[in-house]
Amino acid sequence: MRTKFLSLLVVVLTLLTGMQMVRAQSGDDAAVAQAVESLRKAALDKDQKQFAALLSDQLSYGHSAGRLENKAVFIAGATKPNYRWKSIDLTDHTNKVVGNIAIVRHNMAGESETDGKSNSVKIGVLMIWQKEQGTWRLLARQAYRL
Amino acid sequence: MTDANNQTALTQAIEAFYTAIKNKNAAAFEPLLTSDVSYGHSSGRMEDKAQFIANVLDPKTQWKSIYGAKQINTFSGDTAISRHYMAGENARDGKPGTSNMPVMMVWQKHGGAWKLLARQAFKL
Numbered sequence: 548m549r550t551k552f553l554s555l556l557v558v559v560l561t562l563l564t565g566m567q568m569v570r571a572q573s574g575d576d577a578a579v580a581q582a583v584e585s586l587r588k589a590a591l592d593k594d595q596k597q598f599a600a601l602l603s604d605q606l607s608y609g610h611s612a613g614r615l616e617n618k619a620v621f622i623a624g625a626t627k628p629n630y631r632w633k634s635i636d637l638t639d640h641t642n643k644v645v646g647n648i649a650i651v652r653h654n655m656a657g658e659s660e661t662d663g664k665s666n667s668v669k670i671g672v673l674m675i676w677q678k679e680q681g682t683w684r685l686l687a688r689q690a691y692r693l
Numbered sequence: 694m695t696d697a698n699n700q701t702a703l704t705q706a707i708e709a710f711y712t713a714i715k716n717k718n719a720a721a722f723e724p725l726l727t728s729d730v731s732y733g734h735s736s737g738r739m740e741d742k743a744q745f746i747a748n749v750l751d752p753k754t755q756w757k758s759i760y761g762a763k764q765i766n767t768f769s770g771d772t773a774i775s776r777h778y779m780a781g782e783n784a785r786d787g788k789p790g791t792s793n794m795p796v797m798m799v800w801q802k803h804g805g806a807w808k809l810l811a812r813q814a815f816k817l
Contacts, residue, residue: 603769605767605769607767607774607776607797609776609797609815611815612817613795613815613817615776643729643731645727645729645801645810646771646801647770647771647772648772648799648801648810650729650731650799650810650811652731652733652739671733671737673731673733673797673811673813675772675774675799675810675811677769677770677772686769686772686774687774687797687799689797689813689815690815691733691735691737691813691814691815691816692815692816693737
């Protein structure tokens, strides 16, 4: 009887641990998706504070044409007064969490404006987010022409 | 591990990776790829681990030489970002060509060994 009870207890505990892990995993997936959405909004709003919170200090940000930016250069470029995003749409979004790293892929279509002149872009994007002290931050990004 | 040790270990992993491509050596990829690897070509084509290895083994592309040129490797804990050019000479369906393709790679340290987690090539 006692042995039966103990094996049942082990089964229940194993199930609970498994559920906990699944919940942590889906929690991370949701948190990464939320971080990607916050970054999209920050770009539209030119929100310097949000950029500072969402980007790793070691950010390596690559544009489709090969231009490479660190965190300070990226923020300076994204908040320039003569430049803004009119729309940013992300499609075909996938993310996969591996430990403290998330691999995010999506396509980005958008329209920006520089000195009143419109420019539309359609690119593929690979993003690497890293969990730093419980917060997901963008560590690396590379865009490519579609 | 110090950054200098990490640099050496990662440079060696990248060299082993390109050597495995050149030699079409499927077994050599085993210690170098995470099972979750996401491998993106400049055309936008994506491969998982099995698809990547199958593509490397395809005899239609032969590499005479291939290496990671002008490497800039940075480290953030157990994650490394490598930016470099995939350089070398190849033949596709017998037609000779040269490659000088910029790539971003993300490597993750598993039990002391660097393994490729994600890669994206792009056209300049």
